[in-house]
Amino acid sequence: MRHIKDVVSHRVCSKMNEGKGPQEVAIDPATAILIGKVLIKVVLLIKDCRGSNTEREDAVRNPSWSDLGSLKKIVRKELGWFKYILFGAKIIRAIRDVGSSMDNNELKTCGLYAENFPDDDYYNGYVEL
Secondary structure (H helix, E strand, O other): OOOHHHHHHHHHHHHHHHOOOOOOOOOOHHHHHHHHHHHHHHHHHHHHHOOHHHHHHHHHHHHHHHHHHHHHHHHHHHHHHHHHHHHHHHHHHHHHHHHOOOOOOHHHHOEEEEEOOOEEEEOOOOOOO
């Protein structure tokens, strides 16, 4: 879970900041924390809905329309309507881009293949839509 909060959420944030100047920032720190929460919920949802590792990989690399609908719902709930209107499409696009570029070792480190997260059993089975 720590890998998702630290590494993957920073990759999503840097993807959103591409093309910005050195003094410009696309998102505030609170939104970056919310992106980490969104990523954890997305991984838990994929783990609960997909049985095999290949189905989980496909959901991360090439999400279906229902997967995208679930992602939009999670992002909208975590950000709230105002931030979702401002940043929702950028966050969803950045999450999709980062997910498609992840290799199998990174997916394993994120806990996508494991039954529960490597360092925290608290979130096991917790998926809220």
